[in-house]
Amino acid sequence: MxxxxxxxxxxxxxxxxxxxxxxxxxxxxxxxxxxxxxxxxxxxxxxxxxxxxxxxxxxxxxxxxxxxxxxxxxxxxxxxxxxxxxxxxxxxxxxxxxxxxxxxxxxxxxxxxxxxxxxxxxxxxxxxxxxxxxxxxxxxxxxxxxxxxxxxSGSARTADFNKVFLAGNIRAITSDPDWNDGFYGDKVPIRGVKAMAALYAGWGFSEPFYRQEEFRAFGASTVEEFIDYFWDAFFIKCDLHQVRRQRPARADVDVVAQRPG
CATH class of the missing domain: 3.40.50.1820 (Alpha/Beta hydrolase fold, catalytic domain)
Incomplete structure (x- = not known):
C-alpha cells in the first residue's frame, strides 16, 4: 500500500x-x-x-x-x-x-x-x-x-497502572548499553528490545490466552517459543527510533503507547 x-x-x-x-x-x-x-x-x-x-x-x-x-x-x-x-x-x-x-x-x-x-x-x-x-x-x-x-481498547487519559507498565518497557530498552541515549547507529539495542517484548507478551494478551495455550495457534509449543516467534519478531521489525518519545503521560499531554500497536 x-x-x-x-x-x-x-x-x-x-x-x-x-x-x-x-x-x-x-x-x-x-x-x-x-x-x-x-x-x-x-x-x-x-x-x-x-x-x-x-x-x-x-x-x-x-x-x-x-x-x-x-x-x-x-x-x-x-x-x-x-x-x-x-x-x-x-x-x-x-x-x-x-x-x-x-x-x-x-x-x-x-x-x-x-x-x-x-x-x-x-x-x-x-x-x-x-x-x-x-x-x-x-x-x-x-x-x-x-x-x-x-x-x-484505548482511553482519553492514561491510568497509573498503564504508566507503570510503560515505565518498565522504557527501562528495558534504555538499560541496554547499545541504546546510547537514542544515538545508536547500526548496532541496534536488540537485547533491550527483546526485554521489552517479553514484558509486552504479558500485557498484549490475556491470562486465559496463556492458560488455554492459545499461543499454539501461532506455531509455538511453549510460551518461550511464542515470545520468540511473535513478540520478539514484532518489535524487532519496528522502527526502533520511535520508541524514545512514547512516554507514559496523560493522553492530552504526550503521545501514549498502550498495546501493540
Whole structure:
C-alpha cells in the first residue's frame, strides 16, 4: 500500500518547540463522495504504519468498508512514515527529536483533512489503542466536525497502572548499553528490545490466552517459543527510533503507547 505525505512546514508543538519541515504520512482508501460526508478517520496505533492500520481495520463488507466510505489513515509522529527520530535531519534527529503529543497529532491531521481535501465533516473517527487516544482527542478538539467516534481498547487519559507498565518497557530498552541515549547507529539495542517484548507478551494478551495455550495457534509449543516467534519478531521489525518519545503521560499531554500497536 502506498503512502502519501502532507507537508506541514515548520510545525509548532504543544510543548513549545517547533518541528521543522514536518511531514504527515497517510494513506486513503475508497472515494470521497460529492457531498464530502462519507469520511472516516482511522489514526494509527503505537508502532503501526498506515498500511498496518488499514489492513487490520478496514476491508470489503467490514464495518470500515472502502466501498462505502472515504477512509483516511494518518500516521502519528514518531511512527516512521510521518516525521520521526530516524527520518528527521539534524539537529532534531534521533534522541533530539522534539516531544510531540496527541494534541499535536490531531492538529496535524485536522490540517490534512481541511487543507488537502477540503473536508468539513467526519462521519466517524475510530481506531485502536493509541489510535483510540487520538479518536477521543478528535472529538474533544473538533466536536462541530466529528459526528461519531468508536475508540477501541484505548482511553482519553492514561491510568497509573498503564504508566507503570510503560515505565518498565522504557527501562528495558534504555538499560541496554547499545541504546546510547537514542544515538545508536547500526548496532541496534536488540537485547533491550527483546526485554521489552517479553514484558509486552504479558500485557498484549490475556491470562486465559496463556492458560488455554492459545499461543499454539501461532506455531509455538511453549510460551518461550511464542515470545520468540511473535513478540520478539514484532518489535524487532519496528522502527526502533520511535520508541524514545512514547512516554507514559496523560493522553492530552504526550503521545501514549498502550498495546501493540
Amino acid at each position: 502506498e503512502h502519501a505525505v502532507f507537508d506541514l512546514g515548520d510545525f509548532p508543538l504543544q510543548k513549545g518547540s517547533v518541528l521543522p519541515r514536518a511531514e504527515l504520512g497517510y494513506t486513503t482508501l475508497g472515494e470521497l463522495n460529492d457531498a464530502r460526508d462519507n469520511v472516516v478517520v482511522c489514526p494509527t496505533w503505537f508502532t503501526a504504519t498506515p498500511s498496518d492500520t488499514a489492513q487490520w481495520m478496514t476491508g470489503a463488507d467490514r464495518a470500515l468498508d472502502p466501498g462505502r466510505y472515504f477512509i483516511i489513515v494518518p500516521n502519528h509522529f514518531g511512527a516512521a512514515v510521518s516525521s520521526s527520530p530516524r527520518n528527521t535531519p539534524p539537529p532534531f534527529d534521533r534522541g533530539r527529536f522534539p516531544h510531540v503529543t496527541t494534541y499535536d497529532n490531531v492538529v496535524a491531521q485536522h490540517r490534512l483533512l481541511t487543507e488537502e481535501f477540503g473536508i468539513e465533516r467526519i462521519r466517524l473517527v475510530s481506531s485502536w489503542s493509541m489510535g483510540a487516544c487520538q479518536t477521543y482527542a478528535w472529538a474533544a478538539l473538533h466536536p462541530e466536525m466529528v459526528q461519531a467516534i468508536a475508540p477501541i
